[in-house]
Amino acid sequence: MADLSIIDVSKSFSGRHVLENLSLSVSDAEFVSIVGPSGSGKSTLFHLIGGLLEPDSGDIYLDGKRVNGKRGAISYMPQSPSLLPWRTVLENVMLGGELLGEKNREEAISMMAKAGLSGYEEAYPDQLSGGMKQRAAFIRSMLSPQPLMCLDEPFSALDEFTRLDMQQWLLSMWEEHRRSILFVTHNIEEALFLSDRIIVLSSGPAQVKADFTIPFPRPRKESVVLSQDFLEWKKTIYQELRVMT
Amino acid sequence: MKRIKTGWRPVAAILLLLLVWEVAGRVAEIPSWLLPAPSQIWMEAVAGWEDYKLHLFSTIQLTLLGFLIGTSIGIAAAVCLHLLPKLRQTIYPLMILSQNIPIIVLAPLLVIWFGFGILPKLIIITLVCFFPIAVATLDGFRQTSPDLLHYLKMAGADKRQIFWKLEWPTSLPSLFSGLKISATYSVMGAVISEWLGAQQGIGVYMTLASSSFRTDRVFVAIFFIMVLCLLFFIVIITIEKRVIRWKKKGVEQHG
Numbered sequence: 001m002a003d004l005s006i007i008d009v010s011k012s013f014s015g016r017h018v019l020e021n022l023s024l025s026v027s028d029a030e031f032v033s034i035v036g037p038s039g040s041g042k043s044t045l046f047h048l049i050g051g052l053l054e055p056d057s058g059d060i061y062l063d064g065k066r067v068n069g070k071r072g073a074i075s076y077m078p079q080s081p082s083l084l085p086w087r088t089v090l091e092n093v094m095l096g097g098e099l100l101g102e103k104n105r106e107e108a109i110s111m112m113a114k115a116g117l118s119g120y121e122e123a124y125p126d127q128l129s130g131g132m133k134q135r136a137a138f139i140r141s142m143l144s145p146q147p148l149m150c151l152d153e154p155f156s157a158l159d160e161f162t163r164l165d166m167q168q169w170l171l172s173m174w175e176e177h178r179r180s181i182l183f184v185t186h187n188i189e190e191a192l193f194l195s196d197r198i199i200v201l202s203s204g205p206a207q208v209k210a211d212f213t214i215p216f217p218r219p220r221k222e223s224v225v226l227s228q229d230f231l232e233w234k235k236t237i238y239q240e241l242r243v244m245t
Numbered sequence: 246m247k248r249i250k251t252g253w254r255p256v257a258a259i260l261l262l263l264l265v266w267e268v269a270g271r272v273a274e275i276p277s278w279l280l281p282a283p284s285q286i287w288m289e290a291v292a293g294w295e296d297y298k299l300h301l302f303s304t305i306q307l308t309l310l311g312f313l314i315g316t317s318i319g320i321a322a323a324v325c326l327h328l329l330p331k332l333r334q335t336i337y338p339l340m341i342l343s344q345n346i347p348i349i350v351l352a353p354l355l356v357i358w359f360g361f362g363i364l365p366k367l368i369i370i371t372l373v374c375f376f377p378i379a380v381a382t383l384d385g386f387r388q389t390s391p392d393l394l395h396y397l398k399m400a401g402a403d404k405r406q407i408f409w410k411l412e413w414p415t416s417l418p419s420l421f422s423g424l425k426i427s428a429t430y431s432v433m434g435a436v437i438s439e440w441l442g443a444q445q446g447i448g449v450y451m452t453l454a455s456s457s458f459r460t461d462r463v464f465v466a467i468f469f470i471m472v473l474c475l476l477f478f479i480v481i482i483t484i485e486k487r488v489i490r491w492k493k494k495g496v497e498q499h500g
Contacts, residue, residue, distance in 0.1 A: 047399075050398070051401075052398055052399065071398065071399075071403075072400065072401020072402075074399075076396065076399040076400055078392065078395065078396050082393050082395075084411070084414070085491055086489070086491045095400070095410075096400055099397075099400055099401055099402050099406055100401065124491045126491070144400065146401075150399075
C-alpha cells in the first residue's frame with residue numbers, strides 16, 4: 001500500500017515562490033510522471049516529499065500519515081546512480097534497507113539476477129557501465145522497504161540507446177512488482193511511454209497545470225511509441241508546456 | 246612483473262652511488278673519520294650489531310608507541326573538528342600555528358618540564374605525527390561527494406549513518422596519505438627526542454658516535470633510520486592496499 005497526497009503545499013525561498021498551493025496525489029500501484037520546464041520546482045517538490053525541506057504551508061500525507069519534514073519515508077533514485085564506490089554492487093543495492101535496519105541478502109541476489117546483474121554481486125560500481133549502474137540504483141530503491149518510489153530524472157544522463165533500453169526494462173520490472181512510482185522527467189515521450197498519469201507543472205511558482213490519464217493498455221509494447229494516438233498525446237502535452245513559455 | 250621490470254632502476258642507481266663513493270674515497274685517500282667508505286660502514290654494521298641492537302629495539306619501541314598515540318589523537322581530533330564545524334573554525338588556525346614552533350627548540354623545554362623519562366619523548370613524537378594525519382583526515386572528510394550525501398539524506402540516513410557509511414570511507418585514502426607521512430616523521434621524532442637525553446636509542450648511539458669521531462657508526466645509525474622509515478612505510482602501504490581495495494579495481498572497465 002502506498003498513497004501519497006500532497007495538499008495545498010507552498011514553499012518559498014527568500015521571498016521567491018517556488019511552489020504555490022500545489023496539490024497532487026499518487027494512488028497505490030500507480031505510475032505518475034511529473035513533467036515541467038526546468039526551474040519549475042520539481043526538485044524542491046522531491047526534497048519536500050523526502051523530508052529534506054519542510055513546506056511553509058500545506059501537508060504531505062503518505063498512507064494517511066503526515067510526513068512533513070520526516071526523512072526516510074520514501075525510497076529514492078537520483079539522477080546520478082550514487083552508488084558508494086567502496087561497496088560491492090550487492091552491498092550497494094542493500095543500502096536502502098540497511099539504513100532502516102532491514103537487510104535481505106537473498107532477495108537482493110534474486111532481484112539482481114532479474115535485472116541481469118547476476119555475476120556482478122562482488123564487483124565494484126567502477127566496473128559497471130552507465131546503464132548497469134542505473135539498474136543497480138533502481139534495484140536499490142526497489143529493495144528499500146518504503147512503499148513509494150521517487151525517481152528523479154533517472155535516465156537523463158544516459159545516451160539515447162541505453163535510455164530506451166532502460167525504459168523498457170523499468171517498465172517490465174514495474175509491471176512485475178507494481179510499486180507506486182512518482183517519476184520526474186523532462187522527456188515527454190518517456191513520460192507517455194511509462195506512466196498511468198502525467199502531471200504537467202507550470203513554472204514560477206509551480207502549480208499543477210494539467211493532469212492527464214494515459215489510456216494505453218498494459219503491458220505496454222514498444223510499438224505504442226509509433227502509434228497515431230501516442231503522437232496525438234505528445235502534441236497535447238507539448239502544447240500544454242508551450243503555452244507557459 | 247611490472248615491479249621487477251621497473252624496480253631495477255633505483256636499485257642500480259644506489260649501487261652506482263655506493264660504487265662511486267667507495268672508489269672516490271680510496272683514490273682521494275679521505276680519512277675514515279671524515280668520510281668512511283661504504284665497505285667500512287658495512288663492516289661496522291656487522292661487527293657492532295651486539296653493541297647497537299638494544300639501541301635499535303628501544304627506538305623501534307618508542308617510535309611505534311609514539312606513532313600510535315600521535316595518530317590516534319590526530320584522527321580523533323580530525324573527527325571532532327569535522328563533526329563540530331564551529332570548533333574547527335576556532336582550532337584549525339591554532340593547529341597550523343602549532344606546526345610553526347620548531348621542535349628542536351621545543352624539545353629542551355619539554356625536558357625541563359617533564360624530565361628525562363619517556364613522557365617528553367612521546368610528546369615530541371605525538372607533536373610531529375599529529376599534524377599530518379589530522380589535516381589529511383580533515384581534508385578527506387571534505388571530499389565527501391554531494392551527490393552521495395544527497396542520496397543518503399533522501400533515503401533517510403541519520404547523522405551517524407552518514408558519518409560511518411559515507412564520510413569515514415571517503416576520508417580513508419587521505420587518512421592513509423597522512424599515515425605515510427606520519428610514519429616517517431615519527432622515526433625522526435623518536436631520534437630527535439633521544440638526542441636530548443636518554444639511556445638507549447639510535448639517537449643516543451648517534452650522539453656518542455659523533456662525539457668520539459666514529460663516523461662509521463654515525464652512518465650505521467643513518468642507515469638504520471632509513472631502513473626503519475622504509476619498513477614502516479611498506480607496512481602502511483600493505484595495510485592500505487587491503488583496506489582500500491575498491492580504488493584500483495576500476496581499471497578493468499566494462500562497456
